[in-house]
Amino acid sequence: MLPTREEMKSALELRHTKAVQDRLAEASVAVCGLGGLGSHIAVALARCGIGGLHLLDFDVVELSNLNRQQYGLAQLGRPKTEALKEELLSFWPYMEIRTDRVRLTEDNAVELLAGERYICEAFDTPEAKAMLTDCVLTRLPDAYLVGASGMAGFGNSNAIVTRRITERYYLCGDGVSGLQEGRGLMAPRVMLCAAHQANQVLELILKGAGIGLEGTEVGLTGQERV
Amino acid sequence: MLRINGEEHEAAGMLLSDYLQEAGYSAQRIAVERNEAIVPKAEYGSVRLEDGDVIEIVSFVGGG
Numbered sequence: 379m380l381p382t383r384e385e386m387k388s389a390l391e392l393r394h395t396k397a398v399q400d401r402l403a404e405a406s407v408a409v410c411g412l413g414g415l416g417s418h419i420a421v422a423l424a425r426c427g428i429g430g431l432h433l434l435d436f437d438v439v440e441l442s443n444l445n446r447q448q449y450g451l452a453q454l455g456r457p458k459t460e461a462l463k464e465e466l467l468s469f470w471p472y473m474e475i476r477t478d479r480v481r482l483t484e485d486n487a488v489e490l491l492a493g494e495r496y497i498c499e500a501f502d503t504p505e506a507k508a509m510l511t512d513c514v515l516t517r518l519p520d521a522y523l524v525g526a527s528g529m530a531g532f533g534n535s536n537a538i539v540t541r542r543i544t545e546r547y548y549l550c551g552d553g554v555s556g557l558q559e560g561r562g563l564m565a566p567r568v569m570l571c572a573a574h575q576a577n578q579v580l581e582l583i584l585k586g587a588g589i590g591l592e593g594t595e596v597g598l599t600g601q602e603r604v
Numbered sequence: 605m606l607r608i609n610g611e612e613h614e615a616a617g618m619l620l621s622d623y624l625q626e627a628g629y630s631a632q633r634i635a636v637e638r639n640e641a642i643v644p645k646a647e648y649g650s651v652r653l654e655d656g657d658v659i660e661i662v663s664f665v666g667g668g
Contacts, residue, residue: 413668500668501668502666504666505664507633507664508633508664511635516645527662527665527667543635544640549662553662556665556667568668
């Protein structure tokens with residue numbers, strides 16, 4: 379039997395504290411691109427009990443995605459928006475999920491993302507990353523953007539970092555490891571980068587509510603803060 | 605003098621688009637931050653670099 383919303387909320391509060399959970403329950407995040415980055419960003423935020431997600435992708439699940447994306451064999455051929463929504467609701471059923479099966483372009487991005495406060499850029503091509511960055515940061519003045527560049531290959535985990543570019547723009551990744559012959563995308567490093575993005579979004583949401591990284595509001599003791 | 609990606613440059617007075625071309629950047633694969641704001645792509649051809657500017661050019665690489 380499905381646990382009630384109250385039961386699930388209590389379980390999350392026990393782990394995250396009520397102050398954090400109340401804030402996360404009010405927040406919504408747009409995830410642009412549901413590949414290796416976006417699918418893991420969405421899962422991480424949903425595990426935190428985020429109030430809503432807006433999932434945008436035009437593509438369907440393919441066999442070549444399964445090395446690093448949050449999909450299974452049963453979902454081959456299905457739109458990523460639908461497949462991911464189903465996965466997320468399987469463990470956090472009380473979340474609002476809006477899906478748009480669409481390819482974002484400079485002509486539709488502003489309209490589709492209007493009203494979003496937190497936006498993750500999780501595309502694969504440099505051109506799409508640059509296009510979305512331009513649209514969000516020059517035409518959506520109230521939005522934060524958390525993007526990614528450089529996560530191909532394996533090893534060198536600590537080269538993946540989060541950099542603050544402006545007050546509204548954060549960029550995760552190592553900045554240099556693109557796709558090339560002999561160096562593809564592999565789950566661990568893509569997940570590291572996705573985790574950086576999800577974690578940065580969390581920080582922005584909670585900071586916006588006056589919940590900082592220090593102190594007791596977030597329920598961390600000195601010992602737990604490593 | 606102005607700073608681009610942490611290095612000093614004598615590029616004051618240049619159009620941003622000319623600097624980008626000279627330095628070998630492809631406008632379709634970058635974001636340019638100038639003094640804490642992102643420069644709209646449509647303005648690359650009209651923004652002139654000024655003394656004291658602090659600029660960061662983000663070059664995107666593929667993968668996601």
